[in-house]
Amino acid sequence: MQSENRFFDDFAKMMNGLAGTVAGAGREAEAQMREKAKGFFGGMDFVSREEFDAVKAMAAAARDEADLLKARLDALEAKLSTTKAGKA
Template sequence: MQSDNRIFDDFVKVLNGAAGTMAGMAREGEAAARERFKTFVGGMDFVARDEFEAVKAMAAAARDENDALRTRIEALEAKLAGAVPAQPAAAKATKPKKSAPGT
């Protein structure tokens, strides 16, 4: 049902135009805010998830390798301790000193 009054039709057109303009302004404001937030967060040196996961996996591999090396060193030290008797520190300190020539 259409109204015969042109004032109401013009008023509805103005409101529709204003609503469209407001929606456009909201979209532009959201895009500007999103861009500003990206710039702000980008300056904080955050790490991407995939980079974080890669470093985390490398750290786990390094820990595993460190544990394996520690086990090998302990086994070699035990083997060395059983094969060669350790010299006490006092025996090393009682070695005769070389005298200076001419004395």
């Protein structure tokens, strides 16, 4: 009975060691992939989130101003057409 328990104990220790080795290899592979991704994306010219948000805000402000100018132009055109219709 003692030999069976020893066999299972040794087997459990071996499997525990194997699981630790596999987990370590997985962590190492993940770290290497991160480094490769950093190297790949680091060479590209991306904008920061702050720059993106600033440009987005400027575009929204420009759209708002364009809408206001269009409304003013429409009002002036309507006034002009009313004036021309009154003179004719």
